[in-house]
Amino acid sequence: MFVVWCLPTTKIKPHQREKAVEILDILGKWSLVDSYVMILMLIAFRMKINLPPNEDDYNILQINLFVYPAWGFVTLVVGTILSLGCSQVILAAERYVDKKELLNHQIQLIIEEEEKRNKEDYSDYSYSYSYSYSDSESENKKKGKKKGKLSNIGKNTKKPKNNQQRLETVEEDDQNENAPSPKPKKKNENDKKDKKKKSKLDGKHKLSLFMYCKSFLWKIFLSLIMLSGIIMFIFGTYMKAFSFKFVGLAGWALKLVNADQYREYSSIDLAIQLPKAAENQNSFGIRITQAVYILVTNLMPIIHLVCLSILWFIPLKLKHIHFIERACEYMYSWACLDVFVISIVAAVMEISQLALFMVGDRCDIVDIITKEYFSQEDLIKDHLTCFDVVTTFLKGSYIIIAAAIFHTIATIGIGKCTKKLNRDLAEIEKEKRDQNKLSPLLN
Incomplete structure (x- = not known):
């Protein structure tokens, strides 16, 4: 002591x-x-x-x-x-x-917890983004091989080639749309209750x-x-x-x-x-x-x-x-x-x-x-x-x-x-x- x-x-x-x-x-x-x-x-x-x-x-x-x-x-x-x-x-x-310093420390802990949560949210988002990007890249490689095979056909195959490309681009757009994306977190039902409780912490209410x-x-x-x-x-x-x-x-x-x-x-x-x-x-x-x-x-x-x-x-x-x-x-x-x-x-x-x-x-x-x-x-x-x-x-x-x-x-x-x-x-x-x-x- x-x-x-x-x-x-x-x-x-x-x-x-x-x-x-x-x-x-x-x-x-x-x-x-x-x-x-x-x-x-x-x-x-x-x-x-x-x-x-x-x-x-x-x-x-x-x-x-x-x-x-x-x-x-x-x-x-x-x-x-x-x-x-x-x-x-x-x-x-x-x-x-040290009343102010103790309060500042408590607030600092809250800030650090919020930053930690934000980092976790960003990590979840980056994981889902890399997952969708790698999937689309592998799909493009497969389709590139198909394009190479189609290019060996004569000149009469130009039109189907363009149609094939159009189909591929449509498929890519669909896959990118359907790729897993970070779902926005649902608001907790207790948030409203917490706000009501915090509104009573003004020193006037009992x-x-x-x-x-x-x-x-x-x-x-x-x-x-x-x-x-x-x-x-x-x-x-x-x-x-x-x-x-x-x-x-x-x-x-x-x-x-x-x-x-x-x-x-x-x-x-x-x-x-x-x-x-x-x-x-x-x-x-x-x-x-x-x-x-x-x-x-x-x-x-x-x-x-x-x-x-x-x-x-x-x-x-x-x-x-x-x-x-x-x-x-x-x-x-x-x-x-x-x-x-x-x-x-x-x-x-x-x-x-x-x-x-x-x-x-x-x-x-x-x-x-x-x-x-x-x-x-x-x-x-x-x-x-x-x-x-x-x-x-x-x-x-x-x-x-x-x-x-x-x-x-x-x-x-x-x-x-x-x-x-x-x-x-x-x-x-x-x-x-x-x-x-x-x-x-x-x-």
Whole structure:
């Protein structure tokens, strides 16, 4: 990002800089995968044991196990957020400063496409012309041989010779007329519709992307995807998505004292219970992590989907469409629903290995005793160790995964429609420049 920002225009063109920053902006949120996994582990390994069990929290023996989030955890979260903010500031600055150059580049692409089409048309015409010319030339050679044979006849054959020549010239004319010629392309029936649509792109008429889109099936598909994504996200946020279960000797001991050895969590549960899982609940690191988690996991995805729906269904003026389009683009970088889904999968795969790594060889002697005397216990027989954690997917996780997929499809689909709209606007600008005899070429 720093290199792209510092390079001059002689080394990198404005449209290349814009594309590079767009890619960096989209990929920036994936740095939060590690932060999500650490949040899940911070909550998973939190244990609270009261002795004797079934008593109040006061005047008894209480055992608390916390995972301490060091400053490296906090700086990773804050650094990722600052990186996202910087990429969006650079992208906005690039589009503002090089606005004319970016428009000129888009118009230049349209001109190059038109030239390419014209070359293809000319090549088709030259092929058909050479084909007819070669055919007529071969016919003339054959007829020349016939003429040579006829010339060997005496003087009385002069008149038929002239008649033969007349017949040959008539045949040549007929063949040239019947020779394959380039057929003029039929005007597409959609050209009139395109002109009507472009006539509405004057900034005065209101327009919705739903009505602007040509394909009826694409309209229905995107509409269903967006509505399904919103519904699934709302339900998936509150449904239990995954569970942690302590097994081994530690899980058996927790069950013995009526402590929670099996816990289920939803996306909103993680946000609420994050401070309770820390020793210092109101510390800066915990509160900033909680705020970032709520913002990127619970708020931004639904806000982004709602804004996409507004852009798709509601008729708006062009300036409002452009404003919401840019806002949706920036919000997508903060909507980390897809990152959260990948983090859950990573936690399911890694958390058991992390637990074994944390224990190390400290339980070797205890493991021998566990295998000898406790191997028939339900929580131990498949986990013959002193401490282990098992994570499983619940029904809510599948709904969250579906919501993330629908969210991504809706974002890509709306993005294609807005690109088509911007291209049509560039074509209108090109026509205006052609009328005013202005050159839209780049440097």
